[in-house]
Amino acid sequence: xxxxSFLSLCCCALVFSSAPLLSQTGSPDCPTELDGDGVVGxxxxxxxxxxxxSTCPVSPPPSGWPTVHINExxxxxxxxxxxxxxxxxxxLFNPGSSDINLEGWSLxxxxxxxxxAGVSLASGGYLVVTAEAITYSxxxxxxxxxxxxxxxxxxxxxALRAPDGTVVESVLYSDTGGWDTAPDGQGPSLERLFLDGxxxxxxxxxASIGVGGTPGSINxxxxx
Numbered sequence: 767x768x769x770x771s772f773l774s775l776c777c778c779a780l781v782f783s784s785a786p787l788l789s790q791t792g793s794p795d796c797p798t799e800l801d802g803d804g805v806v807g808x809x810x811x812x813x814x815x816x817x818x819x820s821t822c823p824v825s826p827p828p829s830g831w832p833t834v835h836i837n838e839x840x841x842x843x844x845x846x847x848x849x850x851x852x853x854x855x856x857x858l859f860n861p862g863s864s865d866i867n868l869e870g871w872s873l874x875x876x877x878x879x880x881x882x883a884g885v886s887l888a889s890g891g892y893l894v895v896t897a898e899a900i901t902y903s904x905x906x907x908x909x910x911x912x913x914x915x916x917x918x919x920x921x922x923x924x925a926l927r928a929p930d931g932t933v934v935e936s937v938l939y940s941d942t943g944g945w946d947t948a949p950d951g952q953g954p955s956l957e958r959l960f961l962d963g964x965x966x967x968x969x970x971x972x973a974s975i976g977v978g979g980t981p982g983s984i985n986x987x988x989x990x
Contacts, residue, residue, distance in 0.1 A: 831928040832866050834887060835859045836937050836965060839924070840955035840979045841917035847953065847978055848901075854917050855896035855981055856924065860887040861961060868893070870929030875936070876922040879912040894981045907982025919950060937965040948973035955979025959989050 801809045838857035847853050856873070860866055865888050868881040873895065885908075887893050894902050899911035917924070921940030925933050941950040945968040949956040954973035957980065963970040975986040 831932055831934050832860070832862050832864070834866060834871075834926060834934055835861065835958065835961055836924060836926055836935050837892065837961075838955050838957050838974075838979055838981070838985060839917060839937070839939055840949070840981070841921075841939065842919040842941075842949065842951045844951055844953040844977065850897070850916060850919075852898045852901050853896075853978070855894050855902065855955075855979075856912070856917065857979075857981055858887060858893045858895065858926070859961070860889060860891055860893075863889050865889050865891075871934075872927045872929075873912065874925045874927055876918060876924045877912055877915055879910075881910065885910060892982045896981075902981055905982060909982075921945070935965060939971070940968070944968040946971060946973045953977035955981075957985040957987060959985070959987055961988075 798806050798814075801807075801813065803809070835858065836856065837859035838855075840853065840855045843850055843853040856877070865886050868885045868887055869883045870880065872878075872880040879895065885893075887908075892907055894907060894909045895912050896902055896909060897912065897916050899909045902909045919941070921938070921942070923936060923938045925936035928934050939945060939956060941947050946956065948954045952973075954975070954977065956971050957974045958965070958970060959972050960970050965971075972987050974980055980986050
């Protein structure tokens, strides 16, 4: 079927099968109702098509705190690489255009660490937070030791909180339920594929190409 015919059929289906919806334009309950007439119809489709392929800026969380992504987890290094207590790490990424002062920010739930004064995350930069800072120090990227504890080998909730306790981002990773199992002791890290996706979705993550992951640098399989 030709693309134009397919779009025509889609438009007709939307117009004749859509029932009026009690929602505000573009509301969370009906995000595809864009023209304010209460119906998801052809006009809404044309609005989307007019913007198809456009890029949109990443907005900060509603709290007003800057966006910081939990970008990579090396929660169960292989025995060939070394001990978990030496090689486990979590990587943060700043997608914004300004440096972020992380003093008072914290990692909670699975970890318990509050960032000290002087810790910052550069614009477009990475911060490696690890079980043993000396393992990753001197390699050209900033490293922070998270202190006691570690990342659970079968998965757990990790939350990044702003100084007022707001959860800026969190991830409930696992080695089951659709999550890639290779990072669980086979060598790779767990890398994020899409920065604008739901970090709790296992489809947003994948095993790194190389053993040990990509601490302090772009993920090996990142999809823009």
